[in-house]
Amino acid sequence: MAATKTRPRLAVFKLASCDGCQLTLLDCEDELLTLAGEVDISHFLEASSAVEPGPYDLSLVEGSITTAEDAERIRTIRAASRHLVTIGACATAGGIQALRNFADVDEFRRTVYAHPEYISTLATSTPVSAHVDVDFELRGCPIDRRQLIEVITAFLAGRRPDVPNHSVCFECKRRGTVCVTVAHGTPCLGPVTHAGCGALCPAYHRGCFGCFGPSGSVNLPALIPLLRRDGLDEDDVERFLHTFNTAAFDEELGK
Template structure:
């Protein structure tokens, strides 16, 4: 290994229980990724290359939730080898859609899905990476926003913190001049309690936000529940929309369902 290689920061990308969509977002950066490749040496990214080098790693991007005992062991090893660890996507930050198992009996699920469930080694819950190891930064969404991803990698190279939002999706609607879908059209929307970062994509296409970026820092869910109800959502509908992509987020998961009917 030559001297120039040893001085080039290393990047590793890891997959746990997930659909690979957030890793594909990195690949979709195309031209920008080629530019970054000149400043970051990708040493582990099985979605893109067969190159696998041992750690330690300067930056690790981690996709997916922890759902098996083997994953619990592996994420601890990755954390120990990573100077900076960034979780990418709703699975890694909030448990993902697979966290629906947290509200049911996983043994019953495996007995129905698998012909030989006795060979399945799984945990009763799907949990975010932060439930197991310290996380330096989170990139939320399903999938993540490519602009946030690029800014985070550029921030690392520039020696600064990434510019990650902590407000709600409503602020992004205002910035892009999108009329509120709830006020104007009576469309139920989780924008007021969901963290910004997507650019208000769904409201821009006349759809209500469904919370894939997870709850903002201080979500006032109690105030939103009667608005959802007035705009046509039943108690079951409200429960369902909060228990989707960010199902394991405490603010969404621990919400009192009885409040939805008030």
């Protein structure tokens, strides 16, 4: 009698985040049904309360490290995972909550909470890769469903994901979108932002806001004079960069 083939085990975990990247997986609909037939979804609290212990063949992790408990938990997840992939701006760059890295987190606690003594948090919000080894980082706020399916399929098939590392400008050219900066003088982070969104904002005559973080080949200092030429002062430029991937863009500037 032939032995029953064991299906790969998939786990999805959440740290400090909004759940948007996990919802991207749920939004895959038909693809998710096919995926569910090929793997055992062993841990995915967004979809089911059923939890099976590791080890897992592939773990997807959403969210940044913002508490001591997060830091301990990600080490446990890493130890239980053959492959670990971080998904979204929070997990790959610290997310919007990394704005705390440039301010006084104790002041935030006192301002926001009536009883700050009950709030336990770290002074910084950091990506998962700052704490454990990561096999692949899938960027975006939120991530792109096509890229997510490609990453899952690739790891289950034992190959490297085919996710481009070029900028949003390539996507503008591919869909025939006129450059909003050249044609209209609109500030845009497309030249330094990782592709994956399909150049959504420029297609609607808006500048890219950097949702997918820095691309693989970034010359951010060269872009800043163009942003100022197009009407942004120093404070405007800082606010423009301090959104979804604030810590990652500041790292590119050497801050």
